[in-house]
Amino acid sequence: MGERKQVAIGIVGCGFYAQNHLHAWADLRREGALLTAVCDRDPDKARAAGDKFGVPFFTDMAKMLDETRVDLVDIATRMDTHQELAAIAAERGIGAIVQKPLAPTWQECVAIVDKTRRHNAWLAIHENFRFSTGMRNVKKVLDQGTIGRPSWARLSWRTGFDVYRGQPYLAEEKRLVIQDVGIHVLDLARYFLGEVEHLSCETQKRNPNIRAEDTATIMMRHASGAVSVVEATYAARRGDDPFPETLLEIEGDSGSIIVTKGEKMTVSTQGLSFVEAIGGPLLSWTSRPWHVSQEAVLHTNRHMFGRFRDGLPADTSGEDNLKTYALVEAAYESASAHKSVKPVLWK
Numbered sequence: 001m002g003e004r005k006q007v008a009i010g011i012v013g014c015g016f017y018a019q020n021h022l023h024a025w026a027d028l029r030r031e032g033a034l035l036t037a038v039c040d041r042d043p044d045k046a047r048a049a050g051d052k053f054g055v056p057f058f059t060d061m062a063k064m065l066d067e068t069r070v071d072l073v074d075i076a077t078r079m080d081t082h083q084e085l086a087a088i089a090a091e092r093g094i095g096a097i098v099q100k101p102l103a104p105t106w107q108e109c110v111a112i113v114d115k116t117r118r119h120n121a122w123l124a125i126h127e128n129f130r131f132s133t134g135m136r137n138v139k140k141v142l143d144q145g146t147i148g149r150p151s152w153a154r155l156s157w158r159t160g161f162d163v164y165r166g167q168p169y170l171a172e173e174k175r176l177v178i179q180d181v182g183i184h185v186l187d188l189a190r191y192f193l194g195e196v197e198h199l200s201c202e203t204q205k206r207n208p209n210i211r212a213e214d215t216a217t218i219m220m221r222h223a224s225g226a227v228s229v230v231e232a233t234y235a236a237r238r239g240d241d242p243f244p245e246t247l248l249e250i251e252g253d254s255g256s257i258i259v260t261k262g263e264k265m266t267v268s269t270q271g272l273s274f275v276e277a278i279g280g281p282l283l284s285w286t287s288r289p290w291h292v293s294q295e296a297v298l299h300t301n302r303h304m305f306g307r308f309r310d311g312l313p314a315d316t317s318g319e320d321n322l323k324t325y326a327l328v329e330a331a332y333e334s335a336s337a338h339k340s341v342k343p344v345l346w347k
């Protein structure tokens with residue numbers, strides 16, 4: 001077998017969550033993903049990341065792309081910067097991975113995807129939940145047909161973990177829980193049950209000290225006929241808080257899959273039940289409770305640079321992620337209009 005091409009990776013944004021991207025790229029070096037440069041507009045953060053991972057650092061993405069070999073740029077900044085940064089990559093024909101949410105508005109999301117397409121550049125969205133070992137194991141059971149055709153599901157992300165400590169900007173967002181974390185759970189609903197015909201949503205702001213909704217309850221009808229409930233909250237008060245795990249129940253015509261805290265999956269079929277630990281191991285750079293989210297970054301990055309290298313779209317390409325973002329839009333519209341909404345892809 002011939003040598004596989006190496007991919008030069010540059011990362012933009014060396015903040016809170018990007019630390020996981022940096023470690024993941026370091027782990028993937030032996031597989032051919034070579035981190036060649038880092039960038040943050042805050043020089044201290046850029047320097048710290050450059051020094052830690054042994055690569056040159058920049059405070060301007062265009063300069064980084066002009067002065068270093070980068071085939072694929074990993075944009076791990078916040079959503080308000082994504083359109084500008086993705087355009088810089090697209091105009092140079094450089095591939096881009098962009099963190100979720102793709103942008104603050106639907107119009108900007110579509111503009112990013114359109115611009116990338118016009119420049120014939122590669123784009124993937126860093127939607128990591130569906131790449132976690134646990135969620136991949138659930139999908140495997142579904143694909144094997146063990147529970148038959150899935151017809152009902154509840155996907156639940158309920159926490160009281162202080163997310164505002166690591167991500168203080170969340171308290172000021174105009175849209176909060178659906179756009180920040182509900183987006184992951186809606187993506188999982190598509191991953192497990194397929195596209196959505198219509199949905200209805202109720203939102204609540206239970207914490208008076210934040211700007212937007214911190215709780216959402218969404219009911220969806222899928223094209224397959226399945227019905228799902230997607231729940232997301234930052235205001236739960238639970239003894240055994242599952243942060244940052246997605247708990248779920250999926251019922252099929254011949255069985256069920258139930259995932260409870262601790263990434264424990266119970267599969268029941270034909271009168272028998274078996275229980276399996278479905279999570280991945282702790283890595284040298286992951287720690288509880290974040291490890292579930294962190295290890296998903298490793299698998300997301302591996303998937304993305306592999307697909308880029310092979311000239312193939314990522315499972316969470318720009319086009320694919322618009323379908324998830326359309327559910328976010330529909331959920332907000334439903335909550336404000338108090339009616340069921342059909343997600344619209346091309347407005």
Ligand code: NAD
Pocket residue numbers: 012013014015016017018039040041042045059060061076077078079081085099100101126128166167180293
């Ligand atoms: P952060 O504010 O800690 O980090 C963002 C960094 O980007 C900052 O260091 C900032 O200086 C830098 N930056 C901003 N504009 C820049 C520019 N033009 N050029 C270079 N650097 C620039 O934010 P965060 O909490 O790390 O969030 C980043 C993204 O990651 C968000 O989109 C967030 O939704 C996402 N995120 C994902 C998960 C997950 O589980 N998938 C978890 C947390 C955050």
Ligand code: 89Y
Pocket residue numbers: 163167180181184244293
């Ligand atoms: O920002 C959120 C995300 O994307 O995953 C978990 C999180 O960091 C806090 O809820």
